[in-house]
Amino acid sequence: MTPELRAALKELRRVRAERPGEELGAAAFAAWRVAVAEALEALAPLLLFAEDRQRAVAEARSARAEAAELRASGFDFPDVVVRALEHAGWRPDRSVDISAWDAELAGQGYRLHPVAAAALRSFGGLNLPPVNRAGPNFANDEPLVVDPVAAGSGHHELARELVAELGGEWYPLGEWLSSSSVFVEASGRVVATGLGWIWELGESVGEAVVFALTAHRPLKCLRVVAPGARPWPPT
The missing domain is CATH 3.40.1580 (SMI1/KNR4-like)
Structure with missing residues (x-):
C-alpha cells in the first residue's frame, strides 16, 4: 500500500467518524455528506483495482446527490x-x-x-x-x-x-x-x-x-x- 493510499483511507475514516448528530439538523448532515464525497473522490484514483475505484466514485456521487436533496429541502425559501x-x-x-x-x-x-x-x-x-x-x-x-x-x-x-x-x-x-x-x-x-x-x-x-x-x-x-x-x- 502506497503512503498516499494509506493517507487517503485514513482521511476517509476520519471524515466518516465525524457524522453529525440529528440535533445539528439537515444542513450539518448535508455538509458531512459532501465531506464524505470529497474524501471518496480523493481516494478513488489511488485504489488498485478498477472495481474498487468505480465503487468509490459511485458512492461519492450518491453522497453528493443526498447532500443536494437535503439542502434543497433544508432551505424553505419563498x-x-x-x-x-x-x-x-x-x-x-x-x-x-x-x-x-x-x-x-x-x-x-x-x-x-x-x-x-x-x-x-x-x-x-x-x-x-x-x-x-x-x-x-x-x-x-x-x-x-x-x-x-x-x-x-x-x-x-x-x-x-x-x-x-x-x-x-x-x-x-x-x-x-x-x-x-x-x-x-x-x-x-x-x-x-x-x-x-x-x-x-x-x-x-x-x-x-x-x-x-x-x-x-x-x-x-x-x-x-x-x-x-x-x-x-x-x-
Whole structure:
C-alpha cells in the first residue's frame, strides 16, 4: 500500500467518524455528506483495482446527490428569495471549497463548526442584494455579503463578546448593514454585531437569509454592547 493510499483511507475514516448528530439538523448532515464525497473522490484514483475505484466514485456521487436533496429541502425559501438567490449565483446543490477560509480563520482562533461549514459551502462568496429595501423599522439598503474573512479577520474579539453576551460557539459568516459582522452559532442562530449592538437575524441560516433579503419583520436589537449607547432600532 502506497503512503498516499494509506493517507487517503485514513482521511476517509476520519471524515466518516465525524457524522453529525440529528440535533445539528439537515444542513450539518448535508455538509458531512459532501465531506464524505470529497474524501471518496480523493481516494478513488489511488485504489488498485478498477472495481474498487468505480465503487468509490459511485458512492461519492450518491453522497453528493443526498447532500443536494437535503439542502434543497433544508432551505424553505419563498419564491421571491429563490429567484434572488439564483440571480446571485446560488443553487440548491452549490458547494464551494471553504478550506482557505477555514485555514485563515483557524489561525486567528476560530473553530469551524458544521452549521457554519454547511452555510459557507452553500452561500460562501455570494453577494445577496435585498429584494425589499424598506424594513418596518430600518432601511434594508445593503446586501448580505457571505465572506467569513471580511466578517471575522481581525475581529475575534467580536466572537468572544458574543460568547459573553449570548453564550454558544460563534463563527463569522459575512457582512450586512453598515459592514456589521454576521456570525452563526453552532445551533444555527445568526446575529450581526460590531457597531455597538447585537441584532437578531434568525434562528437558522435559512431564516437569516430570508430576513436579510426581504426585511419582512422588524429588526430586533438583542444587546447594547457599546457603553452609553441606546438600543437601535429603538424598541
